[in-house]
Amino acid sequence: MSVPQTTPNPAYSVASLYVGDLNQDVTEAMLFEKFSATGPVLSIRVCRDVSSRRSLGYAYVNYQNPTDAQNALANMNFDEMKGRPMRIMWSQRDPSLRRSGKNNIFIKNLDKTIDNRSLYEVFQAFGPIMSCKVAQDEVGASRGYGFVHFETEDSAKKAIERVDGMLLNDRKVFVGPFVPRKERMKNRDNTMFTNVYVKNFPDSFTDDELRDMFATYGSITSCKVMRKEDGSSRGFGFCAFQDAAAADAAVKDLHEKEHSGKEMYVSRAQKRSERDHELQKIFHLKKAERQKNYQGVNLYIKNLEDEITDDLLRVEFSAYGSITSAKVMVDDKGVSKGFGFVCFSSPEEATKAVTEMNNRIIGRKPLYVALAQRKEERKAQLAAQLLNHTIPQGGAVRLPGQQMGQMFPPAMYMQMPGRGGAFMPPHTQLRAPARAAGSFRPFMMGQNPGAFMPPVGMPQQRMNSSRLPRHIGGRSSNAPQQRSNQSKSRSTATPYQAQQTRHSAPATTTTTTAAGQAAAPPAAATAAENIDTEKLARSTPQEQKQMLGERLFPKVREIDHNNSGKITGMLLEIDNSEILHMLESDESLRAKVEEARDVLRAHHTNGTSDPKIGGK
DSSP: OOOOOOOOTTSSSSTTEEESSSTTTTTTHHHHHHTSSOEEEEEEEEEEETTTTOOOEEEEESSSSSHHHHHHHHTTTEEEEETTTTTEEEEOOOHHHHHHHTEEEEEEEEOOHHHHHHHHHHHHHGGOEEEEEEEEETTEEEEEEEEEEHHHHSHHHHHHHHHHOOEETTTTTTEEEEEOHHHHHHHHHOOOOOOOEEEEEOOEEEEEEEHHHHGGGEEEEEEEEETTTSSSSEEEEEEEEEHHHHHHHHHHEEEEEETTTOOOEEEEEOOOOHHHHHHHHHHHHHHHHHHHHHTTTTTESSSTTTTHHHHHHHHHGGGGGGEEEEEEETTTOOEEEEEEEEEEESHHHHHHHHHHTTTOOEEEEEEEEOOOEOHHHHHHHHHHHHHHTTTOTTTTTTOTOOOTTOBBBOOOOEEEEOOEEEEOOOOOOOOOOOOOTOOOOOOOTTTTTTTTOOSEEEOOOOBBBTTTTTTTOOOOHHHHHHHHHHHHHHSSSHHHHHHHHHHEOOOOOBBBBBTSSSSOOOOGGGTOOOOOOHHHHHOHHHHHHHHHHHHHHHHHHHSOOOOOHHHHHTTTOOOOOHHHHHOOOHHHHHHHHHHHHHHHHHHHHHSSOOOOOOOO
């Protein structure tokens, strides 16, 4: 039966069609061949998943002439393509009407043989239909209910009045206004029910015994003990009353009543979705209460020795106040994961413990102590750190309190091929020379990946055969030649680059051999060696980050080669004691790298200039 032609509603594009319920193998070429038969087609787009590029099962077809689009809707709706009937309707640019549910009706108790076309043919007599769909399961079988969305409210009212209670394929159907799930859950009257759920009765209970237990409360329409395949009881059952008052009385009287040594559970029978909703509500309430009680009193302790137990952890922190709980986290084999939690009775005690115990060496490691945070809070902090180091379109960052013209590139760890690494902190003294408005183009990190990028902000020192930056390996050149090369580079550099050459790396040096060759930096294989904590403690903050960065970068590169520099720069913002723990624990390092990846993905999705995860 052909679908009658309908006049397109001006609320949506008159020359654009939505084609749904498509097989995943359907391509634009197949659709073009199909729809071009009715007239010139401007464009066709099959919507696909961003990452996998697999079809989402729907497409848009744009015609040059609205009449051709109308003919395609009238003659091709529900035609099969790749074994599945297409569902065609006018494309709606404004989704507010579709989401509101206005003029949408709900039909249930449908026969399994009724499909989209059959449902459309039943309701098309009441007015123009925007969409018609029978709900299906994973294998494409009907779920017994569907939806019809009319263009006008009058058409929807007529359909409800005429079809509700009718027989379709010998089954009486219910037709009513569509009500969104949230409103149904909100307006549900939990006191009006007739079906009762009961559990914790003896395994020997039969249907008749369960019926006898509830018979005193009113007339029963059905009573059933649920059983396994072998016939044994599953320990629960259902009892349906004819009257809601009788069901309510049975629940109030029998719930938590002892029977045969067991306390029975009797309540209103619920759908799985209702139970899940209530359980989630209870879970979130308990979680919010727990977070409120532990706010400011629960401490997170990291970098613990394997020998530290719950009792030892409690002893170490007991000097700072009353402890309600102390726990070292362990794996399924009982081995310490290297971190734990200590909960105090008051925020003042917890704050004192953080102040006194953070970075204190217990055993051979300095502890990392901080207020416990939820995962969402940690991700928000990482996002804030990344935001502070994000390069805008101009390629530089202006920090709060910074004068105009003073541009900061982001913190980043860089390692050149065959050379050592260098942590690139934000510039602290670099100013760009004044230029005309719109003509300033600052230097962007990564423009010359093979070049050495020294930290700036330190006075430059003359390089000679006995004093070289530790990040440069290979042959050293004589001083006159270096001065000549430096003069050349200054003469050809832009004003910003010439300004930058007057800054160089900290005075960290390597010794050279008699032949004039500088000692090579540690290879990646030795990057994960244990750091001398005493030497680390004596170093300046910049040198500490340098030492940690040289060991952290190779490990991060093994996890994410393409973004290792950016992620290492982010991780070096973390407290040093936590970085030490990451160097010893691959699991902890991978978790932090994943958090950094998530933040980078989020910023890339928002259209910032951050590198694309997994990209070149």
